[in-house]
Amino acid sequence: MAERAKITMERIDQYRWRIPKGTRPGMRVDGVIYASDKLMEHIRGEQAAEQVANVATLPGIVRASLAMPDIHWGYGFCIGGVAAMDIDQGGVVSPGGVGYDINCGVRLLRSDLTEAQVRPRMKELVDQLFRDVPCGVGVGGSLRLSDKQLRQVCLKGAAYVAELGLADEEDLACTEAGGCLEGADPDAVQPAAYKRGNDQCGTLGSGNHFAEIQLVEEIYDEKAAAAMGLAEGGVAVMIHSGSRGFGYQICDDAIKALRNAPRKFGIELPDRQLVCAPVESPEGRRYLGAMRAAANYAWANRQALAHLVRKALAHQMKASVTSLGLRQVYDVAHNIAKIETHELDGQLRRLCVHRKGATRAFGPGHPELPARYRDIGQPVLIPGDMGTASYVLAGTAEAMARTFGSTCHGAGRVLSRAAAIRAARGRQLEKELAEAGVIVRARGRTGLAEEQPDAYKDVHEVVETVHAAGLSRKVARLKPMGVIKG
Amino acid sequence: MTKHCETFEHTADLGLEARADSPAELLEALGEGLYAQICQPRDIRLRQKRRVQVAAEGAASPRGHEPDAAALELLVADFLRELLRLFHLERFLVGRVRVERCDETAVAAEVAGESYDPARHELGLEIKAVTYHQLKVARDRSGWLARVILDI
Numbered sequence: 042m043a044e045r046a047k048i049t050m051e052r053i054d055q056y057r058w059r060i061p062k063g064t065r066p067g068m069r070v071d072g073v074i075y076a077s078d079k080l081m082e083h084i085r086g087e088q089a090a091e092q093v094a095n096v097a098t099l100p101g102i103v104r105a106s107l108a109m110p111d112i113h114w115g116y117g118f119c120i121g122g123v124a125a126m127d128i129d130q131g132g133v134v135s136p137g138g139v140g141y142d143i144n145c146g147v148r149l150l151r152s153d154l155t156e157a158q159v160r161p162r163m164k165e166l167v168d169q170l171f172r173d174v175p176c177g178v179g180v181g182g183s184l185r186l187s188d189k190q191l192r193q194v195c196l197k198g199a200a201y202v203a204e205l206g207l208a209d210e211e212d213l214a215c216t217e218a219g220g221c222l223e224g225a226d227p228d229a230v231q232p233a234a235y236k237r238g239n240d241q242c243g244t245l246g247s248g249n250h251f252a253e254i255q256l257v258e259e260i261y262d263e264k265a266a267a268a269m270g271l272a273e274g275g276v277a278v279m280i281h282s283g284s285r286g287f288g289y290q291i292c293d294d295a296i297k298a299l300r301n302a303p304r305k306f307g308i309e310l311p312d313r314q315l316v317c318a319p320v321e322s323p324e325g326r327r328y329l330g331a332m333r334a335a336a337n338y339a340w341a342n343r344q345a346l347a348h349l350v351r352k353a354l355a356h357q358m359k360a361s362v363t364s365l366g367l368r369q370v371y372d373v374a375h376n377i378a379k380i381e382t383h384e385l386d387g388q389l390r391r392l393c394v395h396r397k398g399a400t401r402a403f404g405p406g407h408p409e410l411p412a413r414y415r416d417i418g419q420p421v422l423i424p425g426d427m428g429t430a431s432y433v434l435a436g437t438a439e440a441m442a443r444t445f446g447s448t449c450h451g452a453g454r455v456l457s458r459a460a461a462i463r464a465a466r467g468r469q470l471e472k473e474l475a476e477a478g479v480i481v482r483a484r485g486r487t488g489l490a491e492e493q494p495d496a497y498k499d500v501h502e503v504v505e506t507v508h509a510a511g512l513s514r515k516v517a518r519l520k521p522m523g524v525i526k527g
Numbered sequence: 528m529t530k531h532c533e534t535f536e537h538t539a540d541l542g543l544e545a546r547a548d549s550p551a552e553l554l555e556a557l558g559e560g561l562y563a564q565i566c567q568p569r570d571i572r573l574r575q576k577r578r579v580q581v582a583a584e585g586a587a588s589p590r591g592h593e594p595d596a597a598a599l600e601l602l603v604a605d606f607l608r609e610l611l612r613l614f615h616l617e618r619f620l621v622g623r624v625r626v627e628r629c630d631e632t633a634v635a636a637e638v639a640g641e642s643y644d645p646a647r648h649e650l651g652l653e654i655k656a657v658t659y660h661q662l663k664v665a666r667d668r669s670g671w672l673a674r675v676i677l678d679i
Contacts, residue, residue: 116660117675141655141678178650203594236616247653289655314660
């Protein structure tokens with residue numbers, strides 16, 4: 042589409058490419074893209090590298106404007122970007138660095154079920170999920186929340202759902218940030234967001250969101266897999282969703298509210314969508330307060346979804362949730378900004394870490410990890426496309442040192458939605474997937490076509506790259522057996 | 528030239544590109560184009576009307592002046608955001624947009640459509656938001672042009 046600026050990319054090593062600081066005016070740090078040669082071919086064809094360079098101009102950015110191997114062209118920030126701003130050096134927070142779907146993320150439940158038990162009943166299991174888990178555009182859930190209850194969700198996150206009896210202690214312990222960010226400000230959330238959020242907690246949504254029954258196909262790290270309760274031939278369920286209309290509205294309101302902030306704070310922006318304000322300013326604090334409310338809403342949403350999934354499977358398998366061993370492995374956010382302490386040039390610094398289409402991957406020993414994962418590193422959940430595979434990884438010390446404890450978030454798109462629909466024309470995707478052993482139920486007239494396997498980068502290549510680059514290590518590969526989509 | 532709106536591709540998102548003879552028609556084309564992504568226009572009956580108004584921030588020009596392209600960019604985004612709110616907040620589907628006023632200080636429109644009825648309306652894309660990314664409004668010899676990227 043628009044005129045393409047030439048961006049210099051120098052090879053640093055086998056999996057890293059540098060966009061030198063001087064490439065664009067105003068860059069404060071280098072851009073660094075993690076990618077294999079194969080993934081680089083696609084990245085060169087897009088404007089994503091230009092976006093990595095644009096983010097490098099934002100005030101307070103330290104080390105580098107980083108991009109993960111699943112990077113693709115977004116709006117403002119690229120998808121797959123990580124940017125950390127030093128709060129004490131005027132570092133900014135940008136709603137565009139988080140995205141519209143605040144705390145879009147992934148949850149994984151493991152089970153004691155085996156492939157032999159579920160494969161023959163996969164159609165019934167998927168139908169049951171499709172009936173019980175609200176999904177699709179404009180579909181509300183059974184959990185209606187008043188504004189007063191929504192304010193509690195903003196403040197408590199997944200713990201609010203636990204109060205309703207839909208979660209256990211272990212769920213919260215095995216969720217990033219315990220399923221709740223402190224400092225959420227329900228007063229910073231506009232009435233429109235409350236209106237959109239009142240019937241969407243416990244709904245999957247549409248687009249790339251899904252719930253998937255998966256086979257644990259291969260284990261790469263026995264010790265870590267054992268700690269996560271995963272074994273070859275086992276069955277797991279992955280849930281991918283976010284903060285729904287509540288979060289989209291909060292982001293939209295924030296981008297408009299911050300429109301004049303760059304001028305006020307003397308920040309020159311190469312793209313309007315990069316609007317931002319210093320973390321330590323009334324505008325920055327207000328956005329962070331609202332963003333945390335949305336993040337907490339998302340954790341409550343995935344918690345409510347997990348409850349629906351557990352109930353559906355138990356019903357169809359004619360067993361109890363406990364006897365099926367449907368316990369939570371972990372829950373990660375991949376669209377979020379968080380205040381974290383990281384070591385930089387030998388000093389501990391307070392940073393605002395933006396992860397937009399990137400997953401936190403804290404290494405072993407980090408105090409935020411629950412005891413069972415303290416030795417192995419944080420579980421990282423990477424959803425692939427519905428025909429290929431998803432991965433479970435573990436965080437590393439290397440990620441802490443290089444990427445503020447961050448790694449990739451998925452396969453990353455290669456085809457636009459329209460191109461995907463064209464590619465699916467005349468094909469029976471549902472039948473093709475069934476022949477490949479994947480039962481799919483999807484709502485909407487084009488959802489399945491847009492999300493077909495060919496629309497995504499090769500998830501294996503993305504995961505091999507972060508593994509080889511040391512940003513996280515492979516623990517298990519999961520193969521889809523049954524999928525529901527909005 | 529009559530007004531029209533078509534889509535263009537963006538890897539994760541979707542773009543709308545409209546052309547028209549006047550800024551008012553440009554907004555009508557974009558607004559109707561936006562809703563065509565949400566629901567088939569032929570399925571939306573024009574049963575109810577709504578008013579949509581957007582005021583420009585800190586605009587100084589006198590009322591009635593045709594806006595220049597730069598001033599129109601933010602108005603375009605804000606107008607589409609307001610239109611989208613009708614679906615997000617009220618489940619109202621817009622089938623027709625008539626812009627009554629469009630100058631540097633404000634846009635006012637009357638839109639017609641109906642409430643979403645799952646029995647009759649098959650929804651297409653879930654449009655999360657109207658972005659400001661690469662937002663463009665321009666005027667050339669053949670009229671007005673706008674490009675907007677939607678987050679889906």
